[in-house]
Amino acid sequence: MNIIDKEAPSRAVLEAQLRARIRGKAKPVGSLGRIEDLALQIGMVSGTLRPDLGRAKVLVFAADHGLTAEGVTAYPSAITREIAKMVLAANAGVNVLARASGIDVVLVDAGMLEPLPPHDQLIERRVASGTRNSRLEPAMSPDECAQALEAGRATDAQLADDEVGIVGYGEIGIGNTSAAALVACALTGIDLAALVGPGAGAPALGLEHKRKILEIVWARANIQAISPDERAREALRQFGGFEIAMMAGAMAAAAAERRIIVVDGFISTVAALAAIALYPETRACCVFAHCSAEPGHKALLDHLGARPLLQLDMRLGEGTGAALAIPLIRAAELMLRDMAELPGEHPA
Ligand SMILES: Cc1cc2ncn([C@H]3O[C@H](COP(=O)(O)O)[C@@H](O)[C@H]3O)c2cc1C
Numbered sequence: 001m002n003i004i005d006k007e008a009p010s011r012a013v014l015e016a017q018l019r020a021r022i023r024g025k026a027k028p029v030g031s032l033g034r035i036e037d038l039a040l041q042i043g044m045v046s047g048t049l050r051p052d053l054g055r056a057k058v059l060v061f062a063a064d065h066g067l068t069a070e071g072v073t074a075y076p077s078a079i080t081r082e083i084a085k086m087v088l089a090a091n092a093g094v095n096v097l098a099r100a101s102g103i104d105v106v107l108v109d110a111g112m113l114e115p116l117p118p119h120d121q122l123i124e125r126r127v128a129s130g131t132r133n134s135r136l137e138p139a140m141s142p143d144e145c146a147q148a149l150e151a152g153r154a155t156d157a158q159l160a161d162d163e164v165g166i167v168g169y170g171e172i173g174i175g176n177t178s179a180a181a182l183v184a185c186a187l188t189g190i191d192l193a194a195l196v197g198p199g200a201g202a203p204a205l206g207l208e209h210k211r212k213i214l215e216i217v218w219a220r221a222n223i224q225a226i227s228p229d230e231r232a233r234e235a236l237r238q239f240g241g242f243e244i245a246m247m248a249g250a251m252a253a254a255a256a257e258r259r260i261i262v263v264d265g266f267i268s269t270v271a272a273l274a275a276i277a278l279y280p281e282t283r284a285c286c287v288f289a290h291c292s293a294e295p296g297h298k299a300l301l302d303h304l305g306a307r308p309l310l311q312l313d314m315r316l317g318e319g320t321g322a323a324l325a326i327p328l329i330r331a332a333e334l335m336l337r338d339m340a341e342l343p344g345e346h347p348a
């Protein structure tokens with residue numbers, strides 16, 4: 001693992017050294033394209049010309065949402081638990097895509113309706129048995145929101161023991177595209193209607209019903225009245241969910257430890273937005289794995305000025321996009337560290 005050298009060169013010097021090192025590799029200048037950009041980012045995050053990022057892991061944060069009572073999703077909350085059990089049985093979507101590259105997957109119970117029995121790959125950080133119905137009241141109390149953020153930080157701290165330097169952030173939570181759309185609206189000012197999409201599938205009452213309910217929740221919460229400094233916390237508290245808040249806390253803590261944060265789809269990107277609002281240094285550590293087919297995702301990536309690595313028309317969540325992007329990050333790390341240099345000079 002990288003220990004950031006106390007005598008490390010200044011950021012500008014480091015950047016110049018990294019650019020020269022990447023340019024000098026045994027390849028035509030620029031010929032590894034975006035892998036070169038990734039290598040530069042990895043060098044800047046880890047503060048070294050020879051990074052050793054350690055292990056990669058995907059964390060899947062799971063929680064339930066009281067707002068599902070309003071018919072905003074096609075599936076019942078019980079599915080959250082079913083998929084969570086599959087993650088532990090290592091046969092959910094994220095497990096099989098991660099297995100293709102030998103990446104470990106860990107489930108974090110952030111607040112599902114019911115607890116799961118203990119398991120090696122389960123981190124138990126339940127805040128409560130699902131959030132409250134945000135149509136009627138805030139999804140969380142202030143204490144619950146603080147607890148979720150803090151549990152994210154504590155979850156990140158556990159990664160250090162395993163020397164994990166690349167972390168993918170996925171989620172499971174029936175109803176969470178609704179919570180994510182609302183939090184994203186509060187943090188970006190993008191029109192709510194543009195952030196509301198079908199999620200796992202259009203609800204039985206249609207997408208217009210989902211939009212109408214989310215407009216009602218938005219109006220109730222009156223987020224515009226909150227100062228920009230407090231807006232991320234208040235949006236997470238008003239709209240949920242525990243998994244989004246916990247992911248945000250974990251991402252901010254990972255940034256403080258200079259880990260590479262692999263952001264997955266729409267919901268994971270909303271957690272990244274919240275983490276960046278709480279701790280702006282997070283942005284520099286984020287690699288955006290893919291552009292989800294959930295329509296609001298592209299708008300969020302554009303807002304962040306982020307260029308995702310992959311475009312595979314996926315819209316599953318769980319960390320599936322992150323699992324697929326991690327080998328590219330590893331490739332960039334190894335290129336920067338181990339690839340030979342061209343003897344002599346490249347032509348100008
Ligand atoms: C079988 C199944 C597996 C999933 N894995 C992730 N999601 C994804 O879909 C859900 C969000 O969509 P919505 O807001 O429309 O409920 C979340 O659980 C998310 O992780 C799934 C959804 C389903 C149905």
Ligand SMILES: O=C(O)c1cccnc1
Nearest residue numbers: 199265266267292316317
């Ligand atoms: O992009 C995602 O993360 C996503 C999209 C739809 C449903 N669940 C997750």
